[in-house]
Amino acid sequence: xxxxxxxxxxxxxxxxxxxxxxxxxxxxxxxxxxxxxxxxxxxxxxxxxxxxxxxxxxxxxxxxxxxxxxxxxxxxxxxxxxxxxxxxxxxxxxxxxxxxxxxxxxxxxxxxxxxxxxxxxxxxxxxxxxxxxxxxxxxxxxxxxxxxxxxxxxxxxxxxxxxxxxxxxxxxxxxxxxxxxxxxxxxxxxxxxxxxxxxxxxxxxxxxxxxxxxxxxxxxxxxxxxxxxxxxxxxxxxxxxxxxxxxxxxxxxxxxxxxxxxxxxxxxxxxxxxxxxxxxxxxxxxxxxxxxxxxxxxxx
Numbered sequence: 001x002x003x004x005x006x007x008x009x010x011x012x013x014x015x016x017x018x019x020x021x022x023x024x025x026x027x028x029x030x031x032x033x034x035x036x037x038x039x040x041x042x043x044x045x046x047x048x049x050x051x052x053x054x055x056x057x058x059x060x061x062x063x064x065x066x067x068x069x070x071x072x073x074x075x076x077x078x079x080x081x082x083x084x085x086x087x088x089x090x091x092x093x094x095x096x097x098x099x100x101x102x103x104x105x106x107x108x109x110x111x112x113x114x115x116x117x118x119x120x121x122x123x124x125x126x127x128x129x130x131x132x133x134x135x136x137x138x139x140x141x142x143x144x145x146x147x148x149x150x151x152x153x154x155x156x157x158x159x160x161x162x163x164x165x166x167x168x169x170x171x172x173x174x175x176x177x178x179x180x181x182x183x184x185x186x187x188x189x190x191x192x193x194x195x196x197x198x199x200x201x202x203x204x205x206x207x208x209x210x211x212x213x214x215x216x217x218x219x220x221x222x223x224x225x226x227x228x229x230x231x232x233x234x235x236x237x238x239x240x241x242x243x244x245x246x247x248x249x250x251x252x253x254x255x256x257x258x259x260x261x262x263x264x265x266x267x268x269x270x271x272x273x274x275x276x277x278x279x280x281x282x283x284x285x286x287x288x289x290x291x292x293x294x295x296x297x298x299x300x
Contacts, residue, residue, distance in 0.1 A: 008036035021241025046081030108150035156292035179295025206287030
């Protein structure tokens, strides 16, 4: 039977998550000699504007209440871009990005404006999609001294144009969707050449409060859900580096005790040979309000 391997993907969505959550995750991962792939939101924190989803996305309010989002993200974050000005994220904490990489983690681009991409990408003209990623990449290069090798779409939200822009960026791989194994995406009949490493496990905010899963036992759920081969878990700096930090530490302890190897997504990508082409489409998954990019059937 193949070895169970876990690749850790860290989405950093907010100003507070960058300032507070990332350093905590670095501390906890260092204790267990674990490396991960961190995706940083680079531009303004407009988290407060996400309140519009109450009216546009079925189940959004229920999810916010179930996951105790106000406690997880903080009241200031939930007002950014509305009653409070939207602070710039990466330029406020450039040393956090540099320190993450210095400690041996892989870093990449999550977005320029998380809420804007997540909520409006399907209506972006191609030049705006390119501009959003271009601005993020320019600042990433200014801070880190090199171009980003990987990106991950906010909210697993993609379009054929965003995949085309990623191809033009010459990235090593992306992690934009949900699925079961690495693949090359085909969307709306268009084939793209940047390898996708999808998230295979549900995120904490999708399963907390459902089917008896709590912050005290979520680590058990993940351990029993691991399959032979590559597993990919997306965590959030604002959750696993914040309100459910103790849960994440318990997961790291059990992974170490069980001898389960943790790797970066880059390591996973370098081990891929002969990945198939698969359909990528926007659809719904349990526990998440709105659509996400889902890996579909293989295409010859």
